[in-house]
Each structure stands twice: as structure tokens, then as C-alpha cells.
Amino acid sequence: MKQFKGRIIAPGTCTAEAVVTHGGFNTLASLQKALQFGDKTAKVSDQNNPDLYGKPIAGKALCLPQTIGSTTGGLVLYCACEMKRNPACMLFANKIDSLACAGSVLASVWSDTRMPVIDELGDEFLNYVKDGDKITICEDGTVTVE
């Protein structure tokens, strides 16, 4: 078990199973098929992401360095939240990028879905966490991996 402290972008508590990508999470490429074709488990459709391709991320603790790709990213994330196909939480090793931040803020201000988002957890977090680990987020932004 190990604890990591990051910065709270969207507050909240959560317990979920980790899915981990070491490469950037391309939001549009990853979620477009899940949103368009009724996949409630949100299997990742990004062929360029060997860590996540084909894995479901809805309800999981998505551990990532940052998001990349199209500037539809934020609204795709917002739609995923509104359609309840979003990750339970998003945990960024790096400082959050502008697209993921936009998605988190849009969900926070304009949606009823609560998706805690923590960034700046550091490279050590991403090196430590593995698929299937149990992730717990406390109110103060502490992330426990076990």
C-alpha cells in the first residue's frame, strides 16, 4: 500500500479499480466508439494506446500522465459524464492538460455527475500503480493505492 498526494481539480471521494496508461490518453480516439455505439463499459478504442486498447474504463480509476489529441477532448469527457460512461475518477501523474481540465470543469459546473480529478501525483505514482489495484481517494486529495 502506498499513498500519494496531488492537487484537487475536481473534489470528491471514490473507491475504484485502477486502469493505467503510461502514454497520453487520447480522449476522442479512446471514447468515441463507446459514446456513439452504446458501450456502457466504455472500452477504449484508441489503436495507438497498447496499455488501454479494448479495456473498459467506465467506473474505473483512470491513471494517466495527461490527455492528448483532438480539442473535442473536453466536450467528449463532459458527454461521457452526462451519459454515465465516465471513469470513476481521473488521476494525473503530470499537471493536468487544458483539454482534460476543460472536461473536468464542464462536468463539475454543468453536470450532476461527480468525477474526482487529481493531478500532479508524480511519476512515482504512475510507476507504482498497476491495473487492478484498489484506488481510494480521500476528501483532501490523498490517493491510496493497494
Place this chain on the structure above:
Amino acid sequence: MELTKQQKAILDGEKGETLAKVMKTLVMYGEAFDATKMVEVTSEYNHLVTSFGLGVMDPVYKLMDTLLSEGVKSGQKFTVDPRPLDPNVPTTFLQNLVFKLFMYNKQDFYEDQLNKLGLLEKDAFTCTCYMSEVGNTPKEGDILSWSESSAVVYANSVLGARCNRNSGIIDIMGSIVGYVPYFGLLTDEGRKADWVVRINTTKKPEAQLLGSAIGMKVMEDVPYVVGLDKWLGDELNEEACTYLKDFGAATASNGAVGLYHIDNLTPEAKKLGKKLLKKDVKEYVIDDAELQRVYDSYPVIWKDKNAKPKLCFMGCPHMSLQQLKDWTDTIEENLKKYGNSKVQIPTVFTAAPAVIKKFRETDYFPRLQSTGIILSYICPLMFMNNPLCGKMPVITSSNKLRTYTSSRYYTDEEIVTQLCKGGL
């Protein structure tokens, strides 16, 4: 963040609850990046990324409805990314049915919303809004609230405007209140380079391949590219701008680049040169072997990897007028070389409606038509985002299209051979 009296009044709801929520969204967005203030949007027009009326994007349309019902309008007219459908593009009966009845069944509804919010004109749909034929070309130093990764990176790098990689919805919110948070690529510090990329190739690198290599390496950092002026020259002429359009789109989609500098070519690199480099700058050297390594790393996800291509898309991002002319010449020459009169694979070239209009006025248009190539304003990416097209073996020289769809990347030269000879 310090807000002016006027900005604070909007946040406090003096102009209504909806505008207060719009301002709250922008303030929260900025605070995550330690923005100290909001600055005025100074460009004449905005550009939005969301052009598609996908049935499942209901949350976006509901949000737009909320804005419209409160009488909220964009303070700027805007252009939008390309339409997802065009009757000129060949489709099967089933594809047509799926597109119109299932996928893009909200297209007319959404375009009506865009009109009410401030669409520049009925055909203002392209990802290359900055082209002179389209007319949404920001000035150097302009502050933008744009989205569309390829347009943002072009505006920042080639035009010297200042814009963050804003998401869809955030883009129009900046236009609605007239301000954007001051951080990242809007600041002098945020425009400094984290990487020096040295080009040591023996020939002019393929724009889309070079952009892909750099994007994958630097992710969202700012690269300063040295040695590309050897191939592009030191003037931002049409040829160089076209190259940088395709190069930038690949950096932005294969990574998350919002700004690059090309030594001795792009405006800030010309003015400031190596002063743009951060102290602890990282280095990436690109030679022929590195480009080959990147090319070989692209996965091919066709069911039958040896399938004969059924469709070829060129023009993601949309082609320039000069590109259309050059490709017409190249295709004609190579059809002659291989003894064919028409392309051997159904092929679609895409460009902005305004560019297509100009191209139609030239004698190149009937020549391109006679090769069998279809000219369209469609967004190939949106066209391909469905299971029916996903199964099709589609080829392209766009690294952006390759990234987001099942299409397979080939260099321009390989595409020419495939189209004109019928195979490699």
C-alpha cells in the same frame, strides 16, 4: 485570479445565472493553470471544433439550448470544423442509412443552433479557417478563444497569434463573455521551447511523418525545430505554410503540441531565435532511421492487412488551393506513367468550401475530375468514425486521420503509386 469589476459582476450573476455559470467555467479552467487574470479576446472571429450533429452528443446540444434560451450569443462570428457528411462522397446504401437516420440525425438541428449563436456564413465549415479564401485569419499577437488542434497550432506557430489548446464548448464560452484566462500559450514564458529538435535527414522529411515523430516525443511541450529551413527556406510562402499546416496537425494529434517554432522561419523564431529556448532544454535528433522507426511503429488494424484499399482520403486537415493544383499535376503525370486514365482506388480530396469554389474556377478542376477523384468539403475523420467504415480498408497520408480511425498511413509518394498504378 483577479477579476475586473465587470468580470466579477458577470460571475456574481448580475447578467443572469447562465452567464455566471459560463464565467465560473472559464475562471475554474484558468485557476487550474494558475491564471492571474482574464484577458480580452481580440481576434475578429472565433473558430469552433464541434461541427457534427451526432445524436449521442445530446449533452452538448442541451447546453447550447440553455445558452440560447437565455438569449446568450457569441460576441464574435465564428467558423466551425468541417461537416461530417457530403452526398458527393461515395457511400453504400447501408452507410447512408446509418449516417442520416442514426449517427448524424441531429445535424440540421445543430446547424440551426450554430446559426443562432453566430455562424459566420452558411458554408463556414472547415478545419483550415485561416486560409485566405475562408477569411478567418488572425493577426500576429491576437488573443483567440479557438479550438480545433490543427487550427490552434497553426494560428500560434505560423501566424503568431496567441491561443491555448481550448476544448470544444470552452471555445464559444470565451466568445460569449469576451475574455479568456491568461495562462500557457498566451504568456511569453509559456511560448518558450522545452525541446530542440534537430533535423538531420538526407531529404525533405514528409510533413505528416515528421510532425507525428515530434508530437509523440514532446507531447504537449513546445519544440524548437532546427534544420528544417534547409528544406522549407526562410520565407513563409504558400509552399512552406502548406507544409507547416500538415506538419502541425500531426504534432497536435499524435501528441498535444499547441505551438512550435521553426528556426529562421516562423515569426517568433525569426524575431527571437535561440532566446526562445528554456534553460534546461531537451534534445531530439531526427534522421532517416528515426523517421523509418516511427513509420514502422504504426499499427495496422485492418482485418486483412493485405486487403486492396477501397477508399483513399486526402486532405485532413483540408487541402490548400495550391495543394489541389499540385496534386492534380502529380496524379496526371503518374497516371500517364502507369498507363491508366483514372485512379485505381476511389479517392476523395477534401478542402474548405471556399477553397473548392476557387478551385472550380481554375482549369485544374476539370482535369482533376477527369482523373476520377472526388472533391469534397467533408471531414474524413467524422465520416470514418463508425463501425461500417471502420471495417473498410481506407488509406491516407494524414497522420491525424490515421490516429483517430482505422485508416492506414502511407507517404504521399506511396499514395500516388497506389492510386495511379493500383498497388505498391
